[in-house]
Amino acid sequence: VMGRLHTLELENFKSYKGKQIIGPFKQFTAIIGPNGSGKSNMMDAICFVLGEKASNLRVKRLNDLIHGAPVGKPVANKCHVTMSFEDDEGKMRSFTRSVSGAGSEYRIDSKVVTPQQYNHELEEINIFIKAKNFLVYQGQVEQIAMRNPKERTQLFEEISRSCEYQADYDRLKAEMIKAEEDAAFNLNKRRGIAQEKREAKMEKDEAEKYQMMKDDLAAKQRQMYLLQLYHAEKSATSASEELERKKLIVEELMKKKEECDEAVAVKQREHKKLLKEVHKMEQKTLEKEKEVTTQKPRYVAAKQEVVHVKAKLETATKMHAAAQRSAETHEKNVLALKDKITEVEQKKIECEEKLAAESQSLDMQLSDAQVTEYYALKGEATKRCGVLDMELNKLLQERETDRNALQFEQRRLVQASERVKNKESEIERNARQAEHLSENIQSQTALLEDEKKNLRHLENQVRESKEKLEKVAVELNEVSRQLADAHGDTAESERNRRRNEAIDSLKRVFPDRVYGRLVDLCQPSHRRFQLAVTKVLAKNMMSIVCDTDETARESIVYLKEQRLPPETFLPLSILDVHPINEKLRELTEPRGVKLVFDVIQCNNPVARKALQFACGNALVCETAEDAKYLAYGSASDRYKAIALDGTLFQQNGVISGGGQELKVRARKWDENALRKLKERRAVLMEENQQLHRTRKKELDVEMKRNQLVQLEQRIKYTKNERLKVENQTAKRLEQELETLNGELAVIQPKIDEIEQRMAERDVQIEKLQKKRDSVTDEVFRDFCRRINIKDIRQYEQREMRFHEEMQEQLKKFDNELDRLKNELEYLKSDDKSLREKQEAEKVKRLAKDLVDLKKKEEREHKKLKDLEAEYEQMKMEIVAKKAAVEDSECEINVVKKNAQQAAREVSAEEKLVLALEQAIVRRRNERHSILHSCKINGVEVPLIRGSLADVDVDEQTPTTSAEDASQPSQPTPEQMDREAKITINFKSLPEALKELEDEEEVKRAVEKLAKEVADTQALISRISAPNLKASERMEIVKEKEAETTEECETARKKARKARQLFEKVKADRYKRFQECFEPVAQKIDEIYKQLSRNESAQAFLGADNMEEPYLEGIAYNCVAPGKRFRPMDNLSGGEKTVAALALLFAMHARNPSPFFVLDEIDAALDNTNIGKVASFISERARLDMQLVVISLKEEFYNKADGLVGIYPQPANCTVSGVLTLDLTTFKQSHLDSSAVD
Known part of the structure; x- marks a missing residue:
């Protein structure tokens, strides 16, 4: 037994308020209590006193360990934990760690020590805080089992302390590798110097032979350059004489051209005057048209008023007729009633007379007496x-x-x-x-x-006409602006006009067979590619694309019959097109390289084959340097490449630049676009006129x-x-x-x-x-x-x-008379004649209005007819004036043709003059180039006057290669003047070569001499140029050899020493690691069987690297009783816990600490496994270790020797109380009762 934990003294530590002494701890002590009572704080107190960092104690700062500090109410300004440790001799030692302010204080037996001394004393009793070989945190049991192999290796290194050798191991290993590399380098260097010594000897032997060949080469080069210079000067002299004669002819033609131009100017002024008159007349006509347009609604309005009043008059007439009929009927009814009344009155009188007569006849005759x-x-x-x-x-x-x-x-x-x-x-x-x-x-x-x-x-x-007219106007303005910006309204040349007529005629005669010119069927995707695309397409650019060779032959016959200029055709059926090399699309160096075929947009899919034929696998680059690199940068991979400025590099070494001619030809793309813009403008103008006519429907x-x-x-x-x-x-x-x-x-x-x-x-x-x-x-x-x-x-x-x-x-x-009189009175009260008079008055008024409106209509109609007649007269005058304009245009065309003919004659002669001037310049440039090559190549040309020093040579920049320098730049006039003063002595040139007249003969003679020079150069190039200082080089090589030999020996000794030092550290590290690992590997199976209480259980612990196990991982596998082998990930929670405990106890058995603290290791265990683990721990506690276990399960802690109960006390924050109970007496009583039974 190495000692034991006796007691713990806590003062204001976390939930433990005041001073509390816990213990003494038994061999197997269980700490129990409800959740939140402060059990884990007890674990933190043990870790704290053993030197654990604040981050692992569940606080951010050490001050937070003081009771009440987390809630902002600390009970004191410090706290401490004291561990009383009893060694194997029964001697008590105290380890105290306290917190005051923001730091910790360490004491051993009440004496203040440094943290290093404190940790050293703990390590003396086998407590390693880094390896944590004395405790297991809550929830970390399974994590120990689930550590990856590398983490297990790190754990063993910390426990075995082999990690102390890691820094020396890494440093010495690096030094050994470097020393061995230096030794190998010096050895190779020594071999290289030996080879260099052999080469120096060979150079000396070749020097004389090389010099003889160079002398022969210089003689042949001199004769070749003299031949070229002689004939260049001779051609320049004859061209100068012809140039003077042509200039006189051009002067005479220019006078004739000026006369024709003046005639054109006169006619154009007359034409402009007529156009102004036409414009004024058109303006007046537009004004008159507006008057007509304004008058028409007035006439229509007057006409509508007549129609309206006429309709009202018809309605009023009908109403008057109805009222008149009603009045007549009413009058008839009144007269009839009056006649009826008179008739009834007459009948009443007659009745009265008749009744009087009857009354007299009816009277009875009575006598007077009776009466x-x-x-x-x-x-x-x-x-x-x-x-x-x-x-x-x-x-x-x-x-x-x-x-x-x-x-x-x-x-x-x-x-x-x-x-x-x-x-x-x-x-x-x-x-x-x-x-x-x-x-x-x-x-x-x-x-x-x-x-x-x-x-x-x-x-x-x-509305549609207006909208369309607006759109057409906008588009027409845009097209006109584009034409104006591009100067697209300039007159089309006669040659271009005939070429356009030719292609239009062919497309009309051979529809769907002739597709058009290649330049019309495609276009560069961006203007910056125009020069490059023009250069690559070359003569194929203006070629006509058709379907078959038969169509091409028929088209050629047609052009001859129509006396049209000859054309080049590309029949798609017979073109031999090479496939695109797809690898070229994957090129990333140089940056921005693309296939020329990919930077051209093909407007007609049928023309893709012709485009591919013309482009091939040519590449376009940003700069000439990039293009040159693709063409000549590699001996195995050479490509046809072109720069954006038009410089073309071909695989066979031919280089051609852009120049002004290429820029002129590149304008074809713009001319093509301009031609389309002109066609579009014509269509839009026609549509605009049509829409203006439609708009008159307003x-x-x-x-x-x-x-x-x-x-x-x-x-x-x-x-x-x-x-x-x-x-x-x-x-x-x-x-x-x-x-x-x-x-x-x-x-x-x-x-x-x-x-x-x-x-x-x-x-x-x-x-x-x-x-x-x-x-x-x-x-x-x-x-x-x-x-x-x-x-x-x-x-x-x-x-x-x-x-x-x-x-x-x-x-x-x-009664009848009363009725008739009442009816008569009613009829008289309903007077219909008044209504008839009102309607008659209304008819009379409307008739008068109708007469006035008809007169107004006639006036407006007459005014409209007069305006329309004037408008038609103006239109006829405009037609007549336009006819005069057309006649004027015809006259202008005639004088323009004369002027154009004169201009063509002048242009033709000027072209000859220009050609002569260019020939002279070309010959002078050729002379400059030859002199430049002589100076560059060091060829001595015999001179009568002047020196080759007057020939300027461009300095090479860092980006200019020797090959570029061999191509002279364009000479300046000052250079040409200086070189003109150089007089060459041609006496050494054979007469036979001087008498050559034909350029072809001169060319063949130059080519023959050039071939001889090239053969000699090739022979020289195959022979490495000898070093004339070979002996000096030999001495230098010998000195290097002696120095290298010494350096090689020194490096070899240094490497041997470094390996010896490394092997020693390696052996020490291996020994220390294996002394820990081997016992654990041997013990773990036994402990796992004891924990499982089953001999069939198996545990394996093995290193992946047997020679240096600390460099790689350590595998850990367990086979649970009655089950097949499964990876650790697939084990149950309880099985993982048992496996982790087996590893912990095996490691503890190799490097035992005086006590072992376990926090809720039984959380994932069932009752069966709890019993097994508890029994194992009890046995170990009795044998060789002290265990402190925090547990919540009775099945586990009922086997302990003593209990420490933690309980919460009522307060604003958690305050933990402590109770202890010694169970050994109960165990003894139980054993005694069992014995009695």
Whole structure:
């Protein structure tokens, strides 16, 4: 036993407030308590006192370890933890670590020490804080098992302390490798110097032979350059003489050209004057057209007013006719009523006369005595019936009153019925009028909709024309601007015109067979590629692409027949096209390199084959240097390359530059675009004129709108009329009818009431009459018997009935007269003549308005006709003036042709002059080039006057190669003047070579000499140039050899020493590592079996690198009892925990610490595994180690020797209380009871 943890003293540490002493700790102590009580803080206290860093104690700063500090209320300004440790001799030692301020203080037995001394003393008792061989944190058991092999290796290095050798190991290993590399380098250097020594000897032998060949080469070069210089000077002299003669011819032609140009200028001034006149006339015509356009709506408006007033007049005439018919009918009705009244009055008079005559004839003849007696009896009867007569008379008067009232009401009823009937007729007429107006509105509305549709159609046409006109105008302006910017309005040359006519004719004669010129079928993707593409396409650029060779032959025949210039054709059917090398598209160096074929846009897919034929696999580069690199940079891979400036490098070594001619040919791309722009402008101008003609329909739109407005006004007026008829008039008539019906409804009840009252009164009268008749009969009884009548009433009734009948007939006449007079009064009150007069006045007014509007229409129409006539006259004048302009243009064309012919003659002669000048310059440049080559190549040319020093040689820049320097730059005039003073001595040149006249003969002679020079140069180039200082070089090589030998030996000794030092450190590191690893590897299987309580369980621990295990990983695998082998990842949580514990206990057995602290290692264990682990720990505790375990499971901590209980106390923050319990007495009691049993 190496010692044991005795007690812990905590003061204000985390949740442990105040000073608390925990312990003494047993061999197997379990710390228990609820979650959050402070168990893990106990673990942190142990780690803290053993020197753990704050970051591993679950705090950011050491001050946070003070109780209450995390909540901002520390109970003190410091805290400490003291561990009392009892060694194997029973001696107690204390290790104290405290926190004050922001730092820690370490004490051993109350003596302050440094952290290093503190850690050293802990390591002396086998407690290593870095390796943590004394504790397992909560939740880290499985992580220990799941560490990767490299992490396990690191763990073993820390435990074995072999990592202390790692820095020396790495340093010595690096020094050994470097020393061995230096030794190998010196050895190779020594071998190289030996080879150099052999080469120096060979150079000395070749020097003399090389010098002889160089002398021969110089003689041949001198003769070749003299031949070239002689004939260059001779050609320049003859060209100068011819140039003087041509200049005189050009002067004469220029005078003729100036005369023609002056004639063209005169004609153009006359033409411009005519154009100005045409422009003025067109302006006046436009103004006149505007007047016509303005006058047309006025005329249409006047015409529409006539139509409108005419329609109103027709309607008013119809209304007047209807009113007149109504008035005539009314007058007839009045006259008829008057005649009827007169007729009834006459009949009444006749009836009165007839009744008077009948009354006299009906009177009875009584004697005077009888009459006297009658009146006497009548008086007596009256006396007797006095009261009854009074009542009877009263009733009779009332009946008469009611009868009069009844007759009045009956007359009212008849009159009201007549008025109702008339009002219903009027309502019916009003309804017919409203129906007529509705039909009129419906027909006018349908007409309005049709006209609106027509108007919308016209408006759409005009709007579309406007929109299209705007777009066309914008595009036309843009095209014109582009043409102006590119000077595209310049006249087309005669040659280009004929070439364009040729291709147009071929495409027309051979449609779908001739596709066009290659320049028209494609274009560079960007302007910067134009020069390069033009250079690559070369003569194929203007070639015509067709489908077959047969088409090409037919086209050639056609061109000959039409006397058109010859053309080159590219028949697609017979072109031999090489495939594109796809590898070239993957080139990244130099930067920006592309296939020429890829930078050209092909407008017609059929032309791709011709384009590929013309381009091949040529590459385009940003600069000439890049192109040269692709062409000649590699001996194996050479490509045809061209720079953006037009410099072309071919694989065979031919280099051709851009120059002005290439730029002129590159303009073809712009000319092609300009030609298309001109064609587009012509199409747009034609479309613009067509749209302007369509836009004149705006006048029709305006006229149609005026018609619609007038039609809508008529509809509105008609609707107002119908509204008035349907609402106001109909409403008024309905109200009047309702009033009349109301009167009828009142009259009839009155009549019924009177009739009922009269019937009741008649009953009363009849009763009184019977009473009176009985009294009267009694008085007249004797008298009636004498005159032989039944009663006196028979006499009186006959007399009275006659009078009553007479009154009844007269009353009928009166009633009829009253009815007719009332009807006459009603007809007179409804005067139809007033309405007829109003309608007549309205017709008269509208007729007058119509006459005035017709006169206005005639005036506007006459004015419109006059304006149109003037407009047509102006148009005819413009046509005549334009004809004069065309005649002027014809005259201009004639004088222009003369001027062009003169210009062509001048141009032709100037071209000859230019050609001669260029020939002279070319010969002079050729002479300069030859002299330049002589100077560069060191060829001594015999001179009479001057020196080759007067020939300038360009200095080479860092980016200019020797090959570039061999191509002289363009000489300046000053250089040419200096070189002209050089006189060459041609005496050494053979006469036979001087007498050569034909250029071909001269060329062949030069080529022959050049071949001899090239052969000699090739022979020299195959022989390495000898070093004339070979002996000096030999001495230098010998000195190097001696120095290298010494350096090689020194490096070899240094390498041997470095390897010896490295091998020693390697052996020490290996020994220390293996002394730890081997026992653990041997012990782990046994411990795993003990933990599993099963001999079938297996654990393996093996190093991946057996020679140096610390450099690579360590594999750890376990086979659980009763299960097959599975990787550690696939084991259950409990199995991983057991495996981790086996590794921990095996490592602890090799390098045991005095105590072992485990935090909740049983969290992932089931009851079975808990029992196994607890039993194993109990056994180990009894044997060779002290264990402190934090646990929450009773199955585990019930096997402990002592318990430390942690519980929370009530407070604002967590405050932990501590209880301890010694279980050994209980275990002993249990053992004693078991023994007794």
